Amino acid sequence: MQYNFDQIIDRSGNHAAKYDERKQKFGREDVIPLWIADMDFRTAQPIIDALAARAQEGLWGYTARPASYFEAIRGWQKRRNGWEIAPHLMSFSLGVVQSISAVVKLFTPESGTVLIQTPVYSEFYDMAEAWGRTVLESPFVEREGLWTVDWEDFEEKLRQTDLFLLCNPHNPLGLVWTPEELGRMAELCMRHHVVLFSDEIHSDLLFHGKRHTPVATLSPEAARYVITGISGTKTFNLAGLQASTVVFPNVHQKQLFDRFWQRMDIHRNNAFSLTAMEAAFTQGEEWLEQLLPYLSGNFDFVVDYCRNRIPKIRTQAPDATYLMWLDCRGLGLDDDALRDFMIHQAGLGLNEGRSFGRSLSGFMRLNAACPRSVLEQAMGQLEAAVNRL
Numbered sequence: 001m002q003y004n005f006d007q008i009i010d011r012s013g014n015h016a017a018k019y020d021e022r023k024q025k026f027g028r029e030d031v032i033p034l035w036i037a038d039m040d041f042r043t044a045q046p047i048i049d050a051l052a053a054r055a056q057e058g059l060w061g062y063t064a065r066p067a068s069y070f071e072a073i074r075g076w077q078k079r080r081n082g083w084e085i086a087p088h089l090m091s092f093s094l095g096v097v098q099s100i101s102a103v104v105k106l107f108t109p110e111s112g113t114v115l116i117q118t119p120v121y122s123e124f125y126d127m128a129e130a131w132g133r134t135v136l137e138s139p140f141v142e143r144e145g146l147w148t149v150d151w152e153d154f155e156e157k158l159r160q161t162d163l164f165l166l167c168n169p170h171n172p173l174g175l176v177w178t179p180e181e182l183g184r185m186a187e188l189c190m191r192h193h194v195v196l197f198s199d200e201i202h203s204d205l206l207f208h209g210k211r212h213t214p215v216a217t218l219s220p221e222a223a224r225y226v227i228t229g230i231s232g233t234k235t236f237n238l239a240g241l242q243a244s245t246v247v248f249p250n251v252h253q254k255q256l257f258d259r260f261w262q263r264m265d266i267h268r269n270n271a272f273s274l275t276a277m278e279a280a281f282t283q284g285e286e287w288l289e290q291l292l293p294y295l296s297g298n299f300d301f302v303v304d305y306c307r308n309r310i311p312k313i314r315t316q317a318p319d320a321t322y323l324m325w326l327d328c329r330g331l332g333l334d335d336d337a338l339r340d341f342m343i344h345q346a347g348l349g350l351n352e353g354r355s356f357g358r359s360l361s362g363f364m365r366l367n368a369a370c371p372r373s374v375l376e377q378a379m380g381q382l383e384a385a386v387n388r389l
């Protein structure tokens with residue numbers, strides 16, 4: 001089947017947070033929403049068909065999870081990443097963020113410390129702080145738009161850390177870590193007895209021939225060490241269905257995690273997430289293979305537009321995710337002024353760079369998962385606003 005990602009879909013009756021929360025987030029409802037990480041595309045037809053059939057049943061009582069559910073996820077990981085996941089080490093979780101929250105609570109002491117590499121997905125700060133843990137930041141070093149790990153700083157901080165939250169691949173920088181980089185991070189965590197959680201939610205959204213390496217596949221030692229969060233919600237645009245998976249390195253940690261959620265009676269999929277995820281991981285590949293080149297074309301469009309018409313804003317095509325990191329330092333605005341400029345002058349709803357790295361200034365994140373014509377409109381508005389500055 002041929003999918004049309006150029007199609008504009010009216011999400012106004014869709015209760016889409018990306019649209020309906022604009023007033024709350026940006027103070028006005030008319031910005032082009034290029035913020036929260038979901039896509040303005042319909043998902044794969046087999047998922048729609050499976051959900052429609054489920055909806056037609058008209059009976060959605062408590063739902064048992066069949067073995068085929070985790071089998072579908074295992075099959076996907078094996079096919080795409082060569083990862084053989086042991087079924088008895090997999091747990092259901094509502095979302096990767098919920099998994100992170102539980103891991104912070106369960107695997108760090110009350111006065112514990114969580115290490116993050118900044119800039120990074122802002123929930124990494126929020127979930128650590130939600131449990132009163134201290135956040136340690138190891139900032140990436142940036143040279144000419146290239147961001148790399150400061151290994152000396154990273155190891156130094158690890159010495160004072162209980163849990164390291166890794167974003168693999170990386171939001172918002174779009175980095176795909178090499179096996180060598182991942183191996184070094186894992187080895188250092190093991191050496192300093194730091195729990196390693198690898199958030200691999202974006203691992204299907206890879207470009208430019210890059211390959212994803214699950215940390216758990218690096219070595220038998222790493223497999224016995226790392227806790228991994230995976231999900232189909234980013235890949236197939238199913239975030240509103242709320243289902244993800246955690247893969248543990250041992251039964252003991254899995255039991256602690258499962259018990260934590262059982263206390264709140266959270267352990268079942270809802271009827272629709274169950275159906276959607278199984279369809280996605282067994283029949284979603286064709287859609288994904290068409291989505292990726294479309295997204296890549298969107299990145300190239302934005303990169304070329306900035307280079308040719310808005311050179312004060314610098315960006316690059318990410319190797320992973322559909323999120324673009326805009327270096328707006330050339331505009332010479334402080335962060336409050338930059339935020340106001342994007343909202344009120346350019347009419348764009350973007351994520352502020354400082355939410356991903358609290359000591360950062362002058363960056364914005366743009367979600368490029370929308371029809372190309374929306375990006376054309378957005379870049380035109382941005383260019384006009386910059387010209388008026």
Ligand SMILES: Cc1ncc(COP(=O)(O)O)c(C=O)c1O
Pocket residue numbers: 037094095096097098121167171199201202231233239243244
């Ligand atoms: C790195 C990362 N982890 C987790 C999430 C959200 O995961 P979930 O919806 O499964 O909680 C996002 C969403 O943007 C993300 O970028």
